Amino acid sequence: MVPIKPTIARIWRGRTLPENADAYEIYNYEAGIKPLIDKALGVQTFREDTPTYSEFMTISYWESVEAMAAFTGGDPKSIHHLDRDKEFLIELPAGVQVLSIRSSHGTLRPQEGGKSGDA
Template sequence: MIARVWRGITPKEKADDFIAYFNQTGLADYGKTPGNRGTTILRRDQGEHCEIMLVSLWDSMDAVRAFAGESPDHSVYYPEDEHYLLQMEPLVRHYEVAQQISPGADAPKR
């Protein structure tokens, strides 16, 4: 499984609106893409700014490419993103999920 991590910075007063906009655009497209296993949206207020981090899970890099295209390391942006974001980061990061632990599960033994 692959974790795709994207980060953006918004003015604090636009953060809620950006998350709502993302739900209508990116999250909707994630959900329509075979191989998407869900997304976690993280938010961190920092004074006047808000950092938003998206962690989406995918079956494989092929599934990521089905969403992002042939250059899966490039961020995917939507027409109104520039209205919310202070900077448009060009790249995302991908990680192989080494382990996923469910609540109540025993911790791995060393």
């Protein structure tokens, strides 16, 4: 079976206060990322910590805009906020970025447990 190549990347960003970052990372993974893993071709999560905020970014990869729209329930740029996002996020994101993948190089290898270890 030939693997399906993603043609679309959907990028979501959100920021928390540093003292809420660890709790939000756990909550976001359980409530937001796990369901996404079952639908998207691939998912990556990122976190940047600064003295005043922690930013989270999720990139999901899709076969097509239509496949992504089926997941979002219509508009591929619409956001389904998680139940506790208002509690954790500094501000609720108004939208996501949807990009066409023009080239891709290298192979990503998933790590055990869905989270990366210390480098």
